[in-house]
Amino acid sequence: MNIRALIIRILRQFRRDKRSMALMIVAPLLVLTLMWLVFDGDRYEPEIAVVDVPSPYVQVLEKQDAVIKEMSEVEAMNALQGVEVDAMIKMDQQSMQVALEGSDPSTNSAVKMTIQQAMKELGPQKSQLEPAFTYIHGSEDLGLFDNVGPVLIGFFVFFFVFIIGGVSFLRERTQGTLERLLSTPLRRWEIVTGYVLGFGLFTLIQSFIIAAYSIYVLGMWMDGSFWYVLLITFLLAMTALTLGTLLSAYANNEFQMIQFIPLVIVPQVFFSGLFNLDALAGWVQAIGKVMPLTYGANALRNIMIRGKGIESFQSDILILIGFAFLFFFLNIVALKKHRKL
Amino acid sequence: MDMVHVKDVAHSFGREEVLKEVNLSIQEGEIFGLLGPSGAGKTTLVKMIVGILEADQGEAWVKDVKMPSLEQMKVLGYMAQSDALYNELSARENLDFFGSIYGLRTKKRKQRIEEVMNIVDLYDHLDKPVQKYSGGMKRRLSLAAALLHEPDLLILDEPTVGIDPILRQSIWNELKRWQQNGTTIIVTTHVMDEAGKCDRLAMLRDGYVIATGSPKELREKSHTETIEEAFLAYGGEKG
Numbered sequence: 001m002n003i004r005a006l007i008i009r010i011l012r013q014f015r016r017d018k019r020s021m022a023l024m025i026v027a028p029l030l031v032l033t034l035m036w037l038v039f040d041g042d043r044y045e046p047e048i049a050v051v052d053v054p055s056p057y058v059q060v061l062e063k064q065d066a067v068i069k070e071m072s073e074v075e076a077m078n079a080l081q082g083v084e085v086d087a088m089i090k091m092d093q094q095s096m097q098v099a100l101e102g103s104d105p106s107t108n109s110a111v112k113m114t115i116q117q118a119m120k121e122l123g124p125q126k127s128q129l130e131p132a133f134t135y136i137h138g139s140e141d142l143g144l145f146d147n148v149g150p151v152l153i154g155f156f157v158f159f160f161v162f163i164i165g166g167v168s169f170l171r172e173r174t175q176g177t178l179e180r181l182l183s184t185p186l187r188r189w190e191i192v193t194g195y196v197l198g199f200g201l202f203t204l205i206q207s208f209i210i211a212a213y214s215i216y217v218l219g220m221w222m223d224g225s226f227w228y229v230l231l232i233t234f235l236l237a238m239t240a241l242t243l244g245t246l247l248s249a250y251a252n253n254e255f256q257m258i259q260f261i262p263l264v265i266v267p268q269v270f271f272s273g274l275f276n277l278d279a280l281a282g283w284v285q286a287i288g289k290v291m292p293l294t295y296g297a298n299a300l301r302n303i304m305i306r307g308k309g310i311e312s313f314q315s316d317i318l319i320l321i322g323f324a325f326l327f328f329f330l331n332i333v334a335l336k337k338h339r340k341l
Numbered sequence: 342m343d344m345v346h347v348k349d350v351a352h353s354f355g356r357e358e359v360l361k362e363v364n365l366s367i368q369e370g371e372i373f374g375l376l377g378p379s380g381a382g383k384t385t386l387v388k389m390i391v392g393i394l395e396a397d398q399g400e401a402w403v404k405d406v407k408m409p410s411l412e413q414m415k416v417l418g419y420m421a422q423s424d425a426l427y428n429e430l431s432a433r434e435n436l437d438f439f440g441s442i443y444g445l446r447t448k449k450r451k452q453r454i455e456e457v458m459n460i461v462d463l464y465d466h467l468d469k470p471v472q473k474y475s476g477g478m479k480r481r482l483s484l485a486a487a488l489l490h491e492p493d494l495l496i497l498d499e500p501t502v503g504i505d506p507i508l509r510q511s512i513w514n515e516l517k518r519w520q521q522n523g524t525t526i527i528v529t530t531h532v533m534d535e536a537g538k539c540d541r542l543a544m545l546r547d548g549y550v551i552a553t554g555s556p557k558e559l560r561e562k563s564h565t566e567t568i569e570e571a572f573l574a575y576g577g578e579k580g
Contacts, residue, residue: 176423180486182393183419184442185411339393341409 019256030262034270037284044279046086046111049076053091060121061089066114080136087111095132102135103305105147106276137306138221146221150300151274151293153214157233158240158293159265161203166244166257169195174253179338188335192328195245196238203237204230215304223307229300232313235320236296242327243292249334268293273301292323342405344369344494344525345390350399352385359385361548363399367527367541372520374539375529376572381545383529384422387498390527391419403494415443418492422499424479425486428472432463432482435471436489443490457485460515462508476503484512488519495519495526501535513538533569544572551575 047067050058062068069085076088080099086107088099098115100108115131138146172178181191211229214220222229247264251257271277271288274297278285288294299313299320306312345367352360359382367373375383388394389401392409403413426435433454440450458464461481471479480503487495501509513535516526528539536542537556544552544559552559552575556568563574 175428176421176425177427179393179423180419180421180425180439181442183391183414183417183421184439185414186442187411339409340395341392341411 019259030267034267037270037280044107044110044276046107046114047084048111048114049079049085049088051076051088051090053089057091057118057122060118061114063121064114064117066111089115089131094129096129098131098133100133100135102138102142103147103301104276105142108135108142137223142221142305146305147301148274149214149218149220150304151272151297153210153220153229153233154236154293154296154300155269155272155274157203157207157210157237158268158296159261161199161206161237161240162244162265163257163261164244165195165199165241166248166251166260167254169245170248170251170254170257173248182335182339188332188339188341191335192245192331196241196328199241200234200238203241204234207233207237220304222304224303228303228310228313232296232299232303232317232320235317235324236292238324239292239296239320239327242324242331246327246331246334249331249337267291272297292320295319295323342369343367343402344371344404345373345527346402346405347386347390348400348402350386350389350396350401352382352389352394352396352398359548360396363548363550365543365550365553367525369525370520370523371540372516372526372528372538374536374542375527375545376531376533376536376542376568377529377545378531380547382548383531383545384498386545387496387527387529391417391496415490416493418487418490418495420483420487420495420497420500422502424483426471426479426482429470431468431470432458432474432485433467435482436486439486440489445490453489453491457488460488461485462511477505477508480504481508481512493524495524497526497528499529499531501530501532509535533567533572536568542568544575546572546576 045065045067047069048061049069049071050061051071051073053061053070058068058070069079071079071088073088073090076085076090079085080088080101083101083103086101090097090099098111100111102108112133119129119131133140135142169178172181178191182188207230211226211233215222215226215229243264247260248257251260267287268291271291272293273288277288295316299316302308302312302316310317343366345365347363347365350360350363351358363382363386365386375386377383385394389396390403390408392401392403392414395409401408403410403417406413427438430438436454436457437450440453445453454467455464458467461484463478463481463485466474466478471482474482480500484497484500487497501512504512516528520526528535530536539556541555542553542559543550552563552571554562559568559571559575560566563571565571565574
């Protein structure tokens with residue numbers, strides 16, 4: 001009888017908490033849909049620049065699933081640097097040289113496959129020409145982990161700061177201390193600032209440990225400055241913190257806070273560059289543009305894999321700062337619910 | 342001058358009306374009781390005076406300043422119904438935090454912390470984490486936190502719940518003592534005999550103030566012997 005009473009009680013609780021019930025159904029659907037969007041894309045067609053390649057070769061290459069662009073060598077190198085093309089093929093009488101952009105292992109293999117297919121079609125006598133591969137960034141050793149590593153650093157910092165920041169601000173509300181704080185002459189912006197700075201110190205340490213561990217212990221590919229990595233992870237953490245505390249205003253308990261994970265965190269994994277989205281429709285790619293992790297991941301990749309300087313990711317920095325400030329101000333506005341002043 | 346003035350206040354949460362046509366004047370230096378069963382709207386009313394809730398209609402004034410006002414919040418001490426303490430921290434750390442918010446200097450803060458902890462009889466537990474406190478001890482610590490900055494107006498929401506009779510008696514003695522020092526005190530309670538200790542009372546039921554006056558007046562006007570009987574008599578008129 002006790003069990004029956006328990007079951008009835010739990011069902012009643014669910015009936016009262018329609019949101020949790022909806023989430024248990026809607027969230028898996030959402031996640032599955034997102035995964036479908038990502039994995040059901042067409043096979044990636046690499047974009048290849050050709051320099052001084054005889055036309056019979058170009059014709060065969062064009063028959064493959066690849067976009068072929070004829071360019072001068074200077075144009076091609078610029079395009080490679082800007083990741084507008086994935087590889088450049090240059091030919092003379094004796095040799096065929098392939099330069100790969102190199103930062104994404106799956107793109108590298110798509111390029112190689114395209115070239116190998118083309119060689120096969122050309123027939124035995126011409127395919128004796130052995131292509132020599134060189135890499136602008138990374139090398140043949142660049143593994144999948146190196147490629148997704150920078151994104152994962154960003155992701156884990158984001159994820160944990162979001163949850164911890166959100167839950168602790170939520171507890172401030174549920175245990176009554178937020179109300180207590182609002183009965184004092186503290187201003188709303190002071191409360192939010194206090195939170196951001198208090199946690200900011202903590203996340204700085206956290207960012208440092210995660211980045212150092214990934215790079216120096218796990219040996220993640222690292223071509224750039226460690227301090228840039230720290231800067232980006234810290235900015236991501238600040239964005240996550242302000243977003244977490246903001247969303248905690250819309251959760252009534254810790255459990256409801258956790259429910260934000262599939263809605264806010266998981267989609268960012270798929271759209272922030274962990275998977276190559278170039279083959280997907282424009283509107284699918286646009287989803288990533290509203291997600292902070294996209295910018296953090298892009299900057300981290302530029303630093304760690306491509307070893308680039310600040311000019312290549314300063315817009316990412318500005319956008320992350322923008323996100324953090326936006327959420328910061330929304331936090332102050334959200335506290336208005338408790339005290340107008 | 343009225344310490345607190347509540348004018349034509351009405352408030353509802355969604356469709357539920359919690360307060361209707363509430364008017365109150367609380368004089369400087371008195372102990373004013375808000376008496377009523379749970380759900381009568383006591384906490385809602387008190388939060389409006391504190392300034393953490395704004396009424397749909399009407400206004401609450403503290404010392405002729407309309408609430409919410411950050412200036413007035415400095416001279417007001419609030420003890421909420423929930424204990425509002427950081428459980429991970431020790432009592433000293435909690436008080437230190439609240440003291441800092443009110444801008445008490447380090448030396449003054451240290452001295453006040455010891456004073457208030459003596460008043461609530463928790464001095465020996467200053468460095469114990471709050472999560473090891475019993476319910477009654479937490480209640481007393483909350484009270485200590487409200488007293489820390491020597492407020493002119495002390496607003497206590499059910500301060501004696503879960504506190505044993507001896508300590509309750511000593512807390513009331515303290516309230517009387519602060520009153521003599523000029524502090525105005527608002528206390529909410531649902532305990533009828535506790536209400537008898539206030540200088541004046543407002544009886545709340547279903548969001549209405551059904552009667553106000555000193556305990557003696559309320560008993561005499563309703564021709565009853567106890568506050569409880571008086572409450573029933575006034576409640577009967579409306580109901």
